[in-house]
Amino acid sequence: xxxxxxxxxxxxxxxxxxxxxxxxxxxSNPFLRITNNTITVKLPYSLSLSPPxxxxxxxxxxxxxxxxxxxxxxxxxxxxxxxxKLLFVEMGVxxxxxxxxxxxxxxxxxxxxxxxxxxxxxxRGSIPGVTFNEMKLQIKLGVPxxxxxxLDIEKVKxxxxxxxxxxxxxxxxxxxxxxxxxxxxxxxxxxxxxxxxAAVYVGY
Numbered sequence: 404x405x406x407x408x409x410x411x412x413x414x415x416x417x418x419x420x421x422x423x424x425x426x427x428x429x430x431s432n433p434f435l436r437i438t439n440n441t442i443t444v445k446l447p448y449s450l451s452l453s454p455p456x457x458x459x460x461x462x463x464x465x466x467x468x469x470x471x472x473x474x475x476x477x478x479x480x481x482x483x484x485x486x487x488k489l490l491f492v493e494m495g496v497x498x499x500x501x502x503x504x505x506x507x508x509x510x511x512x513x514x515x516x517x518x519x520x521x522x523x524x525x526x527r528g529s530i531p532g533v534t535f536n537e538m539k540l541q542i543k544l545g546v547p548x549x550x551x552x553x554l555d556i557e558k559v560k561x562x563x564x565x566x567x568x569x570x571x572x573x574x575x576x577x578x579x580x581x582x583x584x585x586x587x588x589x590x591x592x593x594x595x596x597x598x599x600x601a602a603v604y605v606g607y
Contacts, residue, residue, distance in 0.1 A: 482543040482572040483604040490524075493517050493603040500582045500596045501589035505550040506558050508577070512601035513542065513562040522605065530607065537607045538566040545576020545600035566605065576600050 483489055495518075497511030525535045540563060546554055551573055560568055582596040 480570070482541045482570060482602075483606075484541065484570070486569060487539045487541065487604075487606040489604055489606040491605055493520055493605065495601045495603075497599045497601065498596060501586050501591050503590075503592055503595050503597060505546060505553050505597050505599065506555040508597040508599040509544055509546065509554060509559050509601070510562050512544065512599040513559060513603065516601045516603045517563065525607075533607045535565075536567075539606050540566040540568045541604040541606075542568065542571045543602040543604075544571065544573045546573050547577045547579045547597070548575050550577075550579070550597065563603075 480486075483492075493516040495512045495515030497508045497513070497515055499505065499508040499511070522538070524530055525533065525538045528534070542559075544554075544559070554573060556571055559571065577600055578598040580596050580598065581594045583594065585591045585594050
């Protein structure tokens, strides 16, 4: 309920005409008007029950442009899988600045991941009941999607001198960027530089 008494001036001014039987009270509240003993209320937009432009509520679906990485058929599960006991993870990045060879970039990424690590525990028998021959590897490669079908997995495997490779997972990742120059003598077909990311999971 809206109270009007406090909104009307205590001494309203009356205007009358001998020919028109109309009485109007001018009130201090701009939204109230009294005519012929009838109170007219003009509500502002914020109080109106039916605003001229009602709000529109819209449900926005979550974007799928950044969906889960696409896996190749080389790995049936996301690396690393629970099929081995994980000890540590090696990470690296590889580039092919000239020649546009995505396999070379992937091999360099794997070499970068393993080249600054030493794993004496397997050879020294530091893990009770685990021999050197039980060392296992799982590999995840981030490769630009347009180049994934050009990747030679067997060549990538040749980078690892020991350890049984359980699986290799290729996901959307890496980068295609410009090297800034085309060098035909180095096999360039364009200025593209390929970049691959690698994660090598080591366990038993």
